[in-house]
Amino acid sequence: MERFNAACEKHSDRPRPKIMVLRHTYVADSEEDAQRGAEELNMFYNYFGAWFKNEKPISMGLIETITPAEAAKHPLYSPEAMRKNQIVGEAPEVIERIKSYEALGYDEFSFWIDSGMSFERKRASLERFIRDVMPVFA
Secondary structure: OHHHHHHHHHOOOOOOOOOEEEEEEEEEOOHHHHHHHHHHHHHHHHHHHHHHOOOOOEEOOEEOOOOHHHHHOOHHHOHHHHHHHOEEEEHHHHHHHHHHHHHHOOOEEEEEOOOOOOHHHHHHHHHHHHHHHHHHHO
16 A cells, blocks of 8 residues: 555546455354365465466366475465465454455455355355445445
8 A cells, every 4th residue: 555655646646546455355154164264265375376386287277286284384375374364254353354454545345255165155255245244334
C-alpha cells in the first residue's frame, strides 16, 4: 500500500484508482477445520512452487508426488505460514483479517478459492463466506 499511495501522490492530477487485495481464503467451521485448510494450502503451495521452479518432473500432465518430509522443508509454505499470510480461520478471524486490509486502504477484496481442496470443501467455505462474512461489509 505504501508504494501504491506514493504512486497516487506522485500523480495527484489523476483520479485515484481502486486497489484490490487477492488472498487465498478459507472460512472454516471450527479450529480443526481451519488447521486442515491451512494444511491443504500448504500442499497446494508446495506443488505450485515445485512446478513453477521446475523442481519436480512432470509425466502425463502430473507432477511427481511431494512427500510430507519434502513439504516440511519449505517454512514459507508451512501450515503456520498459511494461517499468518493467507486468510484461513473461522468467520470472526476472517472478518478481522479483511478489516485489517481495509484499514490499510484496500478498496476491494478478492477471495482466491483455487487450491487442492475438494470441490465440496471449497463450496462450504464460500457458503460460510457469503453467509457469515459478507454481511459485515455490506
